[in-house]
């Protein structure tokens with residue numbers, strides 16, 4: 001049985017935003033897993049200096065949508081355009097337990113075209129902004145879950161991407177770090193980045209520029 005989600009979903013441009021450069025444009029995204037349609041014609045347009053939140057019930061397709069935007073999954077229908085560089089923070093930390101955080105900065109930073117010093121400086125700066133002071137040589141497997149997740153966030157932002165795609169990035173953060181995380185998001189927005197955050201924390205939604213609600217029975221535009 002095809003338990004598809006009713007009408008097309010999505011958020012597109014509102015008034016007053018058209019003078020900014022579009023960084024992410026996803027149009028008409030349809031995705032099925034076998035016969036189950038998870039995304040039914042979803043639109044999402046995010047411009048520079050904007051933060052979009054993707055919300056919805058468990059299983060609504062939030063991570064699927066983000067992976068499609070990141071180019072990690074192909075949609076069955078629709079198209080995605082990304083203008084510029086992209087950083088992706090997966091829900092489950094894609095980090096290596098047998099390396100230190102600094103080694104991650106070198107590995108991911110050089111992959112982004114930074115030299116070792118720049119990668120280290122930028123990694124430590126981003127970590128500091130999340131209330132994480134790096135000291136000593138600690139293997140990632142010996143970090144707490146929350147700190148491992150901070151590393152995950154830092155790595156996604158290390159190359160100073162134009163578009164940041166963050167999938168429930170603050171899991172395991174204590175309250176102060178959670179507040180710091182949103183401060184980082186606002187500073188990325190100030191710097192002209194486009195940011196998309198998958199979130200269950202609805203108390204932040206009045207501070208974001210766009211909300212894409214994938215809850216099946218909603219399936220409608222919010223902004």
Ligand SMILES: Nc1ncnc2c1ncn2[C@@H]1O[C@H](COP(=O)(O)OP(=O)(O)OP(=O)(O)O)[C@@H](O)[C@H]1O
Nearest residue numbers: 033034038056057058059060061062063064065214
């Ligand atoms: N590779 C896959 N094969 C089959 N079904 C999948 C696959 N990946 C996800 N699904 C299903 O698609 C639906 C959407 O999954 P997705 O992870 O995108 O939801 P979500 O909104 O991010 O959920 P949550 O809030 O629980 O993280 C779920 O029912 C999930 O079980």
